[in-house]
Amino acid sequence: MKMPYEKPIVTKLQxxxxxxxxxxxxxxxxxxxxxxxxxxxxLVGQFGSPLFVYSERTLRRLxxxxxxxxxxxxxxxxxxxxxxxxxxxxxxxxxxxxxxxAEVVSAMEYQKARALGVPGEKIVFNGPHKxxxxxxxxxxxxxxxxxxxxxxxxxxxKVSLQLGRPIHIGLRLNLDAGIYPQxxxxxxxxxxxxxxxxxxxxxxxxxxxxxxLHCHLGTYLMExxxxxxxVEKLVGFATDLERTFGFALExxxxxxxxxxxxxxxxxxxxxxxxxxxxxxxxxxxxxALSKTLPPGEFPRLILEAGRALVDEAGYLIATVGAxxxxxxxxxxxxxxxxxxxxxxxxxxxxxxxxxxxVGGMNEHSVVYGPLCMNIDALDEGVxxxxxxxxxxxILSPVGAYxxxxxxxxxxxxxxxxxxGERGQVDVIREAEDLSDITRRERVPTRFASPxxxxx
Amino acid sequence: xxxxxxxxxxxxxxxxxxxxxxxxFQVSATGLxxxxxxxxxxxxxxxxxxxAETYQVELEDARRDVAEFCAALKSFGLxx
Amino acid sequence: xxxxxxxxxxxxxxxNPGPGIGVARSLKEDPDLQVxxxxxxxxxxxxxxxxxxxxxxxxxxxxxxxxxxxFLERLLYIQQHYGLDCVIPNLxxxxxxxxxxxRTLADRSIxxxxxxxxxxxxxxxxxxxxxxxxxxxxxPETRAVTNLEGLVQAIDDLELPVxxxxxxxxxxxxxxxPEALTRYHELVAEWGYPVIVQExxxxxxxxxxxxxxxxxxxxxxxxxxxxSVTAQGxxxxxxxxxxxxxxxxxxxxxxxxxxxGPFEFECMVQGDRVNLIEVNPRFPAWSYFATGVGVNxxxxxxxxxxxxPLPALPEYEAGKLFIRYTYELVTDMASFQKAITRGEVP
Numbered sequence: 043m044k045m046p047y048e049k050p051i052v053t054k055l056q057x058x059x060x061x062x063x064x065x066x067x068x069x070x071x072x073x074x075x076x077x078x079x080x081x082x083x084x085l086v087g088q089f090g091s092p093l094f095v096y097s098e099r100t101l102r103r104l105x106x107x108x109x110x111x112x113x114x115x116x117x118x119x120x121x122x123x124x125x126x127x128x129x130x131x132x133x134x135x136x137x138x139x140x141x142x143x144a145e146v147v148s149a150m151e152y153q154k155a156r157a158l159g160v161p162g163e164k165i166v167f168n169g170p171h172k173x174x175x176x177x178x179x180x181x182x183x184x185x186x187x188x189x190x191x192x193x194x195x196x197x198x199x200k201v202s203l204q205l206g207r208p209i210h211i212g213l214r215l216n217l218d219a220g221i222y223p224q225x226x227x228x229x230x231x232x233x234x235x236x237x238x239x240x241x242x243x244x245x246x247x248x249x250x251x252x253x254x255l256h257c258h259l260g261t262y263l264m265e266x267x268x269x270x271x272x273v274e275k276l277v278g279f280a281t282d283l284e285r286t287f288g289f290a291l292e293x294x295x296x297x298x299x300x301x302x303x304x305x306x307x308x309x310x311x312x313x314x315x316x317x318x319x320x321x322x323x324x325x326x327x328x329x330a331l332s333k334t335l336p337p338g339e340f341p342r343l344i345l346e347a348g349r350a351l352v353d354e355a356g357y358l359i360a361t362v363g364a365x366x367x368x369x370x371x372x373x374x375x376x377x378x379x380x381x382x383x384x385x386x387x388x389x390x391x392x393x394x395x396x397x398x399x400v401g402g403m404n405e406h407s408v409v410y411g412p413l414c415m416n417i418d419a420l421d422e423g424v425x426x427x428x429x430x431x432x433x434x435x436i437l438s439p440v441g442a443y444x445x446x447x448x449x450x451x452x453x454x455x456x457x458x459x460x461x462g463e464r465g466q467v468d469v470i471r472e473a474e475d476l477s478d479i480t481r482r483e484r485v486p487t488r489f490a491s492p493x494x495x496x497x
Numbered sequence: 498x499x500x501x502x503x504x505x506x507x508x509x510x511x512x513x514x515x516x517x518x519x520x521x522f523q524v525s526a527t528g529l530x531x532x533x534x535x536x537x538x539x540x541x542x543x544x545x546x547x548x549a550e551t552y553q554v555e556l557e558d559a560r561r562d563v564a565e566f567c568a569a570l571k572s573f574g575l576x577x
Numbered sequence: 578x579x580x581x582x583x584x585x586x587x588x589x590x591x592x593n594p595g596p597g598i599g600v601a602r603s604l605k606e607d608p609d610l611q612v613x614x615x616x617x618x619x620x621x622x623x624x625x626x627x628x629x630x631x632x633x634x635x636x637x638x639x640x641x642x643x644x645x646x647x648f649l650e651r652l653l654y655i656q657q658h659y660g661l662d663c664v665i666p667n668l669x670x671x672x673x674x675x676x677x678x679x680r681t682l683a684d685r686s687i688x689x690x691x692x693x694x695x696x697x698x699x700x701x702x703x704x705x706x707x708x709x710x711x712x713x714x715x716x717p718e719t720r721a722v723t724n725l726e727g728l729v730q731a732i733d734d735l736e737l738p739v740x741x742x743x744x745x746x747x748x749x750x751x752x753x754x755p756e757a758l759t760r761y762h763e764l765v766a767e768w769g770y771p772v773i774v775q776e777x778x779x780x781x782x783x784x785x786x787x788x789x790x791x792x793x794x795x796x797x798x799x800x801x802x803x804x805s806v807t808a809q810g811x812x813x814x815x816x817x818x819x820x821x822x823x824x825x826x827x828x829x830x831x832x833x834x835x836x837x838g839p840f841e842f843e844c845m846v847q848g849d850r851v852n853l854i855e856v857n858p859r860f861p862a863w864s865y866f867a868t869g870v871g872v873n874x875x876x877x878x879x880x881x882x883x884x885x886p887l888p889a890l891p892e893y894e895a896g897k898l899f900i901r902y903t904y905e906l907v908t909d910m911a912s913f914q915k916a917i918t919r920g921e922v923p
Binding site: 044 | 513520521522523524525526527528530531532548550551552553554558562563565566568569570572573575
């Protein structure tokens with residue numbers, strides 16, 4: 043019987059790196075042979091590599107946890123599924139089945155939500171660019187519209203004139219909740235009086251009614267306190283609106299920004315240590331609401347949940363295509379998925395798990411994607427044992443903002459599958475082929491003849 | 498190749514010290530086997546064969562790994 | 578009674594020393610405490626690994642930031658194979674991990690004596706204003722900035738020179754805008770946002786090392802002044818001081834937050850005005866200074882934690898000197914080799 047093999051390795055010992063475990067030992071040596079009971083080998087064998095894999099069980103669990111965190115503390119909670127986070131039809135449909143509304147930020151997303159059967163009154167329409175036609179449709183279908191700027195107010199007043207009836211709108215505000223950087227490019231600024239000025243303008247126009255307030259503080263907020271300040275300021279502003287203009291508050295949309303257990307680069311602590319729990323966020327928000335709202339009043343609380351619901355449910359399986367040694371001796375791997383599929387790797391450091399036990403010493407390694415570009419690195423420093431060609435890497439969490447931002451640059455986009463609760467696997471997006479790249483192209487006929495061989 | 502390699506202090510646990518440069522290195526279990534074989538003057542191909550006979554590895558893969566190991570030794574200045 | 582096996586990290590007694598060796602020496606110097614010191618190192622060249630008269634046994638640890646499992650497994654391995662009754666973590670980066678796992682470790686009979694996560698988060702420099710308000714200390718004017726515009730604005734407001742600080746670690750006094758820009762970029766690269774820009778307050782920098790019992794009482798406080806520091810700002814010589822305003826402030830801090838565990842309290846004193854500069858939730862690297870003047874805080878921590886008799890709190894004298902010096906150790910490669918290949922010494 044022959045002995046198990048591991049590659050022969052020699053590494054130079056360098057001060058600061060003399061730790062037999064390597065710097066990211068635990069991630070590097072985690073083995074994942076399956077996702078919700080379905081083998082990595084089976085998945086790749088059937089659907090190819092790279093492959094996006096989503097876990098229905100995790101999606102449902104995260105939804106349940108977050109929903110119960112808020113709904114047990116406040117009686118009137120609505121989740122608006124943030125389409126831009128991941129608008130794969132199957133994921134959206136599941137979120138809607140669980141009870142989420144759609145939160146969309148463009149005409150395309152609006153159309154997608156409608157195409158999935160979401161009625162207009164269960165769509166929250168946000169974003170800085172809402173073309174006139176999209177606004178008209180949203181108004182006609184009863185969507186919740188959060189206005190970003192004055193020009194949108196002018197547009198909506200014209201729509202109101204057209205329809206001959208007043209339109210209810212929400213105002214998007216930006217405010218100082220003590221977080222950095224403050225997102226000031228969206229909506230009307232509260233502290234400078236811009237928001238109040240807009241409300242006055244709306245009142246004077248006589249065509250629109252403000253019935254909701256919206257504010258999205260930022261993304262991946264690692265503290266609960268900003269939400270408290272946000273609620274206090276929004277409710278304070280709502281009170282002013284009611285007193286001064288008679289606009290009654292029907293909903294408060296606090297946006298999203300709830301983090302997932304993804305590891306943000308530039309943040310020193312790992313997420314499981316650095317982040318408050320969803321219950322802590324919910325507690326802070328519910329307490330702030332109960333302190334500031336008049337007793338017995340429970341305006342609809344809209345939360346634009348995205349990352350926190352889907353990120354941890356998404357995996358990307360990639361395959362090692364080559365191992366090389368860089369000029370300075372660093373070990374490098376080329377895998378079949380790069381920043382073309384994992385755009386967020388610019389900001390996040392993913393967990394990298396292996397599909398098998400690999401013996402041997404960890405080496406400081408770089409993982410490159412397949413693009414013929416210098417920037418295409420998934421991880422510039424991870425301790426990995428010597429990996430053979432064909433080893434699969436399972437990167438996670440990648441469910442948020444990767445699928446929707448993936449691009450076709452020099453590679454096809456891969457299939458995406460959903461592993462169901464009973465282990466069934468459904469393709470929710472087919473792998474692309476050349477027809478997806480060329481379908482919209484037109485080659486003028488004068489170029490149509492292929493190059494001739496020979497003189 | 499031999500001359501430089503023979504000067505190295507190599508422990509049974511895979512710790513390697515180069516007295517000429519003051520650098521220390523670590524080799525994996527198979528790496529130690531390959532290094533010792535090189536020190537004994539065995540040819541790369543011979544070493545690959547012996548790996549393939551002892552371990553669960555194809556000869557072709559073993560050849561590639563030994564070649565890469567030798568390249569690494571060279572890049573660290575342990576062979577000329 | 579069998580000796581207590583106490584794990585401690587930060588045995589990197591280098592030019593920017595970790596607190597471990599000072600803590601270890603303190604434990605060894607309590608005549609009634611039987612202690613075996615277990616060094617927890619992150620690099621095979623940490624001097625403590627070779628100082629067998631202070632550290633009885635050392636283990637190389639996986640980095641806690643790599644994820645919890647490997648780190649916990651390693652601690653349990655040490656407990657099983659050598660014994661581990663208690664861990665005193667001394668490095669900033671590992672504290673939140675130990676705090677998070679404190680209960681898990683206690684369930685496995687490995688004790689710690691640490692602040693809560695909520696207390697730990699107070700050390701963020703953007704949270705200092707909260708502490709200063711609560712214990713009625715002044716705070717140098719402070720701005721948290723996240724972009725160059727903000728940095729330039731802050732410098733305009735506060736006027737040069739300013740302190741430019743990472744949100745948790747590192748501080749630089751900057752006299753020119755280019756200097757501030759350079760430090761800003763360094764800090765962002767290393768510690769992320771925000772970067773803290775702070776007014777430079779003049780006066781005497783006085784520091785306190787203390788230990789809170791978690792119920793609002795302190796188990797010892799010693800105040801010092803740094804007489805000279807290294808290029809990295811680390812104490813080289815110092816003197817004990819008894820400044821009642823500062824000691825009382827440290828006491829108020831312990832009472833107000835029911836602080837549990839060791840801490841370092843940094844102030845800038847200008848007449849009657851005491852400015853709060855920083856709170857570190859661990860032993861400082863100069864902890865042995867307090868032991869040397871009779872207030873052995875590491876030993877008191879262990880005694881308190883294990884319910885052993887706690888001697889009456891001794892008064893310390895002002896005017897005792899602390900002289901750090903260099904010393905060399907020549908040894909063969911055996912220990913280093915063991916640290917590399919086996920991950921433990923000896």
